[in-house]
Amino acid sequence: MFKGKFIDNLPKIYGTYTGGFIVFIILMAIAEQAGMSAKLIGIFFVAFTVLIYALIGYLSRTMQTDAYYVAGRQVPTVFNGMATAADWMSGASFVAMAGGIYFKGYGYMALLVGWTGGYVLVASLLAPYLRKFGCYTVPDFIGTRYGGNMARLSAVIVLTVASFTYVTAQINATGTIASVALDIPFEIAVYVGLASILMCSMLGGMRAVTWTQVAQYIVLIIAYLLPVFWISNKMGAGVFPHFMLADEVARIAELEAQFGLGEIKNSAADLKQVPKGLAGITKAHAEVNTTPWKFISLAVCMMAGTASLPHVMMRYFTTPSVKAARRSVGWSLFFIFLLYSSAPMLATLSKLSLMDPNLATGIIGKSIAEVQAIDWYQNWNQANLMFVSDFNGNGTLELNEFFMGGKAVVLATPEIAGLPYVISGLVAAGGMAAAMSTADGLVLAISNALSHDVYYKMINPKAETAKRLIVARILLVLIGFAGATIAALEIQGILGSVIWAFDFAMSGLFFPLVLGVWWKRANAQGAVAGMLGGLIAGTAYLIAVRSGYPGFWGVTQLTFGIVGSLVSLVLMVVVSLMTKAPDAATQRMVDEVRIPSGKAILGKQH
């Protein structure tokens, strides 16, 4: 069926895969009509997709270093874009983002701007130059550009802190979804999630992760867009929701005024009854509800963090050329845009279907007893994601008496809007794909840095290929287990730790990476001071704010990267200027990096 090389057949292979997945959805829909239980449909969806990823992971196994570390540098532009989009969009983007917009409105949408705007920095400041460099990992670039094990090690430390903070949240998300879909306890589900993640990455490293991520992107984007379009059409809100929901946004503002949003405050005693983690609507849907600085500082942190997160950067090491790396960033953002521009639309549809008394699904204004008798309310109330209570005792549900978990916006809206259960199963598979693909990229980023930069470059430079790749795999499993163990403890929420990861990465790596390309005078001493000083300053500020320090310049625990990266910049410039300029060979190397043609700085196998 597929003649010739795998790479040449990619459109055909993934076309067949997408077709097969759609047939699977239709089969499930037929099975649902024939009476298959909701639980069984959920199990089928998650199990079927995870098995496919594992199969792709197995077929991509390799024993070559450049295939293991950079997928052989032959991933075509558009496919790398899809893989990056899956790598990038985590459980937080898929499950939590629409919920955040639903509850917090405009102030929260700083994340949308930040998580997309960062790619302009990636494309213009870094990706093409790092691709020309020909490195395997981000610390590989830092170590070679600045020279010396100290610089390399500092980069590994920052990378590990940022990526590990991020990965526990992702393993937590795979565990949550697996436990709901497969109906097993969370503590066990976390390890089921981990096993699926390792199956995708262990045998084939970056090569396997690349091809599973493309497959995961296809699943997650179908799972996100299909319900948005379906609900919008079902409600009669518009054939193409993105361009046609202006009336709905206006209608929500009207209803907010009608229901007295913000005027009626719940007492502390009333709020005590509400289960932990659930929230009511307290912020207007589309109004500007935050100060410009709060919005901008959060967006800035997310943008600089995007340009410093190693698991994203290393995706651009896999393209065939510098030119392809640049274009690939554009494709990545395009594929991300498809989901991000849909999240506010989903939040709008979800809110309106609950609020509008003119719609059959609206619950505000109905009697409490009536709402409590609704099937979906009972299901999600049991899952601890929905709650109503008659605070004022008038027997009717008011806007301030309805509470929901952030995850419910994505997970429960299809059911609320009356879509068949097959869509809910699809959404679960999509969430699983989003969390798994990001976890894969992160675990690989950490273990590659430890195996390539610490083990091979610093401890045992004479190690043979086979030994290096075995060490890489052992580290992969160890890091996966460490992540799962911490995830099982459930210390932080998903979204909070994701934002921290961006701040950590920005504190330690943003300026050392950017100045490595754009400032020839930057040297090893400066870079080490910048990386470690930035990371320490950022972390110290975070700890101080969390233990009660009011902070300065309006920098909060979500934006501590601003403090970290400024310290990093100042230290890096001052220390660089006080110490000797880099030698002529290093300066020539930087010149080489700046032109796309010619040989890579580091050889094909290094």
Place this chain on the structure above:
Amino acid sequence: MSKQQQHWEKTRMLLFITLAIWFVFSIGIFFFGAEMEASSIRPLGYPLSYYMTCQGSLGIFVILIFWFANRQEKIDEEFGYTEREDD
């Protein structure tokens, strides 16, 4: 000025233009959130502030990256720095 310096000069110029546009749509306009909300410019009927955060700026970033990539390719071509297939 050597050929390489000229190439870098042009590359830097392109970077500054790209970052300037990026700055306007990622940071600049959000200093004026309240003004955008009150504005009579309503793309597709949405309030301007809402529209920019959920589609406008995002879409501009996508276009900006492709535009930047094209311009950079032209600069590389002009100085003969385009990669060959066998590199």
